[in-house]
Amino acid sequence: xxxxxxxxxNAGKSTLFNRLTGGHAHVGNWHGVTVGALERxxxxxxxxxxxxxxxxxxxxxxxxxERSACDYLRAHPQAPAAFVCExxxxxxxxxxxxxxxxGRRCVLVLTKRRRFLREGGYVSPAGLERCLGIPxxxxxxxxxxxxxxxxxxxxxxxVRTALSVDGYRAAPAKLGFFDRLFTCGPFCxxxxxxLLAAVxxxxxxxxxxxxxxxxxxxxxxxxxxxxxxxIPSPVFSGLLADGICAGMGGVLGFLxxxxxxxxxxxxxxxxxxxxxxxxxxDGVFSKIGLNGRAAFSLVMGxxxxxxxxxxxxxxxxxxxxxxxxxxxxxISCSAKLPVYLTVAASMFRRPFxxxxxxxxxxxxxxxxVARCSAPRDPPPFCMELAPLQxxxxxxxxxxxxxxxKQFIIKTATVILAFFLLSWLLASFDxxxxxxxxxxxxxxxxxxxxxxxxxxxxxxxxxxxxxxxxGLVAKENVAGAIAMFYGAxxxxxxxxxxxxxxxxxxxxxxxxxxxxxxxxxxxxxALYAVMQTLSAxxxxxxxxxxxxxxxxxxxxxxxxxxxxxLIRKKRRxxxxxxxxxxxxxxxxxxxxxxxxxxxDAAEKPRRPRKRRPRCGRRPAxxxxxGALLHDARxxxxxxxxxxxxxxxxxxxx
Amino acid sequence: xxVEKHKRGRRSIVYDMTICNLVRGxxxxxxxxxxxxxxxxxxxxxxxxxxARFTVLKVTAFRGVYLLRTECATVxxxxxxxxxxxxxxx
Numbered sequence: 001x002x003x004x005x006x007x008x009x010n011a012g013k014s015t016l017f018n019r020l021t022g023g024h025a026h027v028g029n030w031h032g033v034t035v036g037a038l039e040r041x042x043x044x045x046x047x048x049x050x051x052x053x054x055x056x057x058x059x060x061x062x063x064x065x066e067r068s069a070c071d072y073l074r075a076h077p078q079a080p081a082a083f084v085c086e087x088x089x090x091x092x093x094x095x096x097x098x099x100x101x102x103g104r105r106c107v108l109v110l111t112k113r114r115r116f117l118r119e120g121g122y123v124s125p126a127g128l129e130r131c132l133g134i135p136x137x138x139x140x141x142x143x144x145x146x147x148x149x150x151x152x153x154x155x156x157x158x159v160r161t162a163l164s165v166d167g168y169r170a171a172p173a174k175l176g177f178f179d180r181l182f183t184c185g186p187f188c189x190x191x192x193x194x195l196l197a198a199v200x201x202x203x204x205x206x207x208x209x210x211x212x213x214x215x216x217x218x219x220x221x222x223x224x225x226x227x228x229x230x231i232p233s234p235v236f237s238g239l240l241a242d243g244i245c246a247g248m249g250g251v252l253g254f255l256x257x258x259x260x261x262x263x264x265x266x267x268x269x270x271x272x273x274x275x276x277x278x279x280x281x282d283g284v285f286s287k288i289g290l291n292g293r294a295a296f297s298l299v300m301g302x303x304x305x306x307x308x309x310x311x312x313x314x315x316x317x318x319x320x321x322x323x324x325x326x327x328x329x330x331i332s333c334s335a336k337l338p339v340y341l342t343v344a345a346s347m348f349r350r351p352f353x354x355x356x357x358x359x360x361x362x363x364x365x366x367x368x369v370a371r372c373s374a375p376r377d378p379p380p381f382c383m384e385l386a387p388l389q390x391x392x393x394x395x396x397x398x399x400x401x402x403x404x405k406q407f408i409i410k411t412a413t414v415i416l417a418f419f420l421l422s423w424l425l426a427s428f429d430x431x432x433x434x435x436x437x438x439x440x441x442x443x444x445x446x447x448x449x450x451x452x453x454x455x456x457x458x459x460x461x462x463x464x465x466x467x468x469x470g471l472v473a474k475e476n477v478a479g480a481i482a483m484f485y486g487a488x489x490x491x492x493x494x495x496x497x498x499x500x501x502x503x504x505x506x507x508x509x510x511x512x513x514x515x516x517x518x519x520x521x522x523x524x525a526l527y528a529v530m531q532t533l534s535a536x537x538x539x540x541x542x543x544x545x546x547x548x549x550x551x552x553x554x555x556x557x558x559x560x561x562x563x564x565l566i567r568k569k570r571r572x573x574x575x576x577x578x579x580x581x582x583x584x585x586x587x588x589x590x591x592x593x594x595x596x597x598x599d600a601a602e603k604p605r606r607p608r609k610r611r612p613r614c615g616r617r618p619a620x621x622x623x624x625g626a627l628l629h630d631a632r633x634x635x636x637x638x639x640x641x642x643x644x645x646x647x648x649x650x651x652x
Numbered sequence: 653x654x655v656e657k658h659k660r661g662r663r664s665i666v667y668d669m670t671i672c673n674l675v676r677g678x679x680x681x682x683x684x685x686x687x688x689x690x691x692x693x694x695x696x697x698x699x700x701x702x703x704a705r706f707t708v709l710k711v712t713a714f715r716g717v718y719l720l721r722t723e724c725a726t727v728x729x730x731x732x733x734x735x736x737x738x739x740x741x742x
Binding site for chain 1: 686723732
């Protein structure tokens with residue numbers, strides 16, 4: 001039997017799902033966290049499967065996630081439902097409750113009751129049962145799972161959509177001090193920027209806790225590597241010291257810093273700050289073809305690109321979703337942090353500023369790409385604001401522990417497998433004899449890659465291999481550099497160009513898979529190829545500007561300016577024999593910067609001679625002409641010259 | 653369409669008023685909402701429908717987003733949607 005958890009977004013369905021099943025569904029204090037149906041058997045009740053559905057406001061479905069929830073409800077018309085509703089939102093949910101409960105067994109589960117009572121409201125489950133006609137439960141009770149199954153009615157009931165005073169009284173609505181503060185744009189957005197900068201400083205600056213913990217882990221792996229070199233067998237000692245300790249140590253050393261970044265993101269999610277950020281950024285985002293709701297995905301992109309791409313399902317419009325998926329890879333995720341720090345450490349004594357600049361550059365490129373990708377009017381922005389609250393320590397700890405566990409599992413499986421394979425291929429030749437890296441199987445397979453970064457002063461196939469290994473997992477780049485070189489071996493121009501490549505390159509395979517699920521496999525593959533090629537060009541351009549100096553910048557910017565100035569105007573043509581006159585007119589319209597006079601462009605027309613109507617003469621079959629784009633007419637299309645079809649055929 | 657009374661009791665010429673004409677602190681009555689079915693149902697679920705009352709809590713910079721308090725929710729609407737909802741100031 002399936003038990004569907006249905007309700008408005010941010011009602012507490014995923015939290016209830018985790019309590020009922022022991023699962024780890026992603027929870028957060030913003031609307032649109034759950035984007036797909038999650039199924040899991042109940043604790044102690046293997047016959048019953050709980051299904052966590054995305055939130056919905058109506059049975060029509062406005063956004064994509066809502067429509068998927070509505071489709072699931074229609075596909076399971078007989079499945080019992082637990083309608084999860086927060087106490088403060090009960091009056092507006094009555095119509096939806098009646099619609100969901102029509103023809104199916106239904107129980108109402110009330111959430112956030114303590115907060116509602118604190119704000120001055122009153123709710124009585126017993127009183128609500130009498131006026132609504134279905135069982136009503138409080139989600140904050142201990143044994144909610146067993147009670148929920150026990151209280152399911154045997155047959156569907158008709159819900160009465162009227163509330164009485166003895167069952168419910170609304171809390172007075174008010175906007176508190178912090179609500180007013182965090183909905184103030186001049187405070188909220190700089191606060192967010194400074195918060196991110198402070199997190200990066202606390203995490204990466206030398207002499208602070210993030211740096212201490214990373215140094216401690218690096219020292220531990222160095223000790224392990226030293227012990228491994230004492231093993232008599234050269235193969236095993238090389239595998240442990242050069243393969244596992246160097247590669248894995250180069251990745252696991254960043255675990256404390258990544259954990260700190262995830263901690264801040266989880267606190268932002270839990271506090272309700274993201275809703276306010278989405279509201280305040282909608283004005284800017286709508287100018288570049290996005291939507292305020294895209295702010296959720298963009299902020300999540302600082303943690304994991306794959307999760308951020310999945311969150312775009314909460315957008316109402318496919319075109320906006322595609323544009324958001326296109327620009328998300330430019331937001332630096334947590335996996336790119338080890339790469340930036342590895343590369344920046346060779347450029348700067350204080351890599352903090354370099355990392356902050358790369359983050360800012362990534363956000364700027366993301367917004368620029370969104371603006372350039374054929375913007376059109378985004379769908380109307382309409383969003384409920386999540387309540388501001390202090391993050392609950394239990395939820396923050398659980399979410400942080402889950403992210404750390406995921407990182408360690410990924411390191412211990414995907415990244416470890418990659419380093420083992422890389423070490424094997426780099427330490428043996430084709431006949432499996434130990435050899436140097438230059439004579440190894442890896443050199444034979446990847447030697448041709450050295451041309452990839454030769455224009456940026458890195459004429460070494462190992463750097464290209466390290467860069468392309470980021471397509472599997474971005475952490476591999478840092479580990480591969482540590483395995484082959486120890487530290488980044490080139491100068492600051494090459495380091496900056498390499499960082500720009502990593503910043504603008506296609507995301508890892510899991511993010512590409514998430515994009516394929518949202519926008520289609522063909523489009524996701526096209527995005528990945530375009531991003532990799534454009535990353536390569538950006539890398540070359542960065543090195544060219546850095547090595548050539550600022551004097552070379554005009555030679556890079558002038559062609560771009562010329563392309564923008566000399567644009568081909570769009571025109572529509574109907575079938576017509578092109579004459580010299582039309583060629584001249586069209587040619588004059590090509591240059592956007594040239595001022596045209598409509599009188600000069602138009603040939604003076606001769607007055608039309610009226611011919612006497614003749615009964616034998618057929619009616620004019622129609623006129624043909626050329627519709628050209630006239631800059632002087634405000635960009636409108638004008639029919640500049642028309643030719644009668646009969647005359648045109650006669651000329652032919 | 654909206655009619656305003658002057659002090660002397662004379663009525664002014666009718667004109668259209670939308671959420672975009674409201675400022676912070678204004679109370680208004682919604683007269684009509686956009687015709688799109690799914691959007692209309694979403695707005696109804698959030699408490700914005702013909703005949704519903706709401707208060708303007710905040711208007712962001714450059715009048716980009718309007719924060720409204722309806723009977724059952726705090727809702728943020730963008731400028732385009734705000735221009736499509738006709739209201740009467742209370």
